[in-house]
Amino acid sequence: xxxxxxxxxxxxxxxxxxxxxxxxxxxxxxxxxxxxxxxxxxxxxxxxxxxxxxxxxxxxxxxxxxxxxxxxxxxxxxxxxxxxxxxxxxxxxxxxxxxxxxxxxxxxxxxxxxxxxxxxxxxxxxxxxxxxxxxxxxxxxxxxxxxxxxxxxxxxxxxxxxxxxxxxxxxxxxxxxxxxxxxxxxxxxxxxxxxxxxxxxxxxxxxxxxxxxxxxxxxxxxxxxxxxxxxxxxxxxxxxxxxxxxxxxx
Ligand code: FPP
Numbered sequence: 001x002x003x004x005x006x007x008x009x010x011x012x013x014x015x016x017x018x019x020x021x022x023x024x025x026x027x028x029x030x031x032x033x034x035x036x037x038x039x040x041x042x043x044x045x046x047x048x049x050x051x052x053x054x055x056x057x058x059x060x061x062x063x064x065x066x067x068x069x070x071x072x073x074x075x076x077x078x079x080x081x082x083x084x085x086x087x088x089x090x091x092x093x094x095x096x097x098x099x100x101x102x103x104x105x106x107x108x109x110x111x112x113x114x115x116x117x118x119x120x121x122x123x124x125x126x127x128x129x130x131x132x133x134x135x136x137x138x139x140x141x142x143x144x145x146x147x148x149x150x151x152x153x154x155x156x157x158x159x160x161x162x163x164x165x166x167x168x169x170x171x172x173x174x175x176x177x178x179x180x181x182x183x184x185x186x187x188x189x190x191x192x193x194x195x196x197x198x199x200x201x202x203x204x205x206x207x208x209x210x211x212x213x214x215x216x217x218x219x220x221x222x223x224x225x226x227x228x229x230x231x232x233x234x235x236x237x238x239x240x241x242x243x244x245x246x247x248x249x250x
Pocket of ligand 1: 020021022023024025026038039041042045063064065066069080083084087136191
């Protein structure tokens with residue numbers, strides 16, 4: 001879909017995914033504890049939801065806590081979980097005001113019970129909303145998600161509900177946590193790292209990747225516009241060749 005930003009027409013990615021990296025370094029530069037950076041990262045995220053919707057993006061998915069992040073100190077993990085707790089307390093009200101729908105992906109069953117029930121409450125309270133489709137990945141790992149999808153498909157095969165010949169890309173996609181979402185068109189990773197770190201491994205197959213040195217707490221509307229400009233400079237071919245006269249698709 002096309003959109004006009006500051007008087008210029010751009011192709012707007014339908015689904016933007018972000019690896020919000022650099023909170024710790026942002027805090028360190030200010031001689032502050034890492035938790036301060038995560039709190040600022042949470043504020044940047046709230047602003048990002050507003051900005052990205054006004055830029056014309058429909059789906060926005062962020063990596064808040066990975067299956068590997070449990071390796072961090074108890075203090076840091078508790079801090080991130082408390083930011084999440086506080087965020088969830090007011091999320092339903094905020095989302096409903098903005099017509100925003102919130103979903104959570106990842107294995108939530110190991111999260112504290114109060115967080116699990118808040119997640120459920122927000123998802124239920126916002127499920128009718130047709131504005132920004134906002135998804136937060138918590139205790140999420142792409143391999144873990146694929147493993148859980150495979151186990152669920154295998155169970156359906158065992159129960160005779162599915163035959164192995166039925167296992168298509170579509171069937172796999174429908175068993176992933178993101179079953180309701182289109183694949184991302186653009187992945188942004190902040191803070192200079194150029195890896196996908198186990199994020200949306202299946203779903204990013206044809207996404208464009210935008211890496212920037214900006215640390216997540218500093219990533220603002222202008223940074224999103226730079227990412228959209230970069231996206232517009234790319235030539236997406238999905239494995240084909242531009243201007244092919246005839247496709248030999250089987
Ligand atoms: C990566 O930066 C960031 C995280 C692992 C946590 C992201 C969490 C938030 C932004 C909190 C808000 C979440 C919600 C849903 C309200 P890093 O710590 O790896 O930074 P570094 O690489 O500079 O150390």
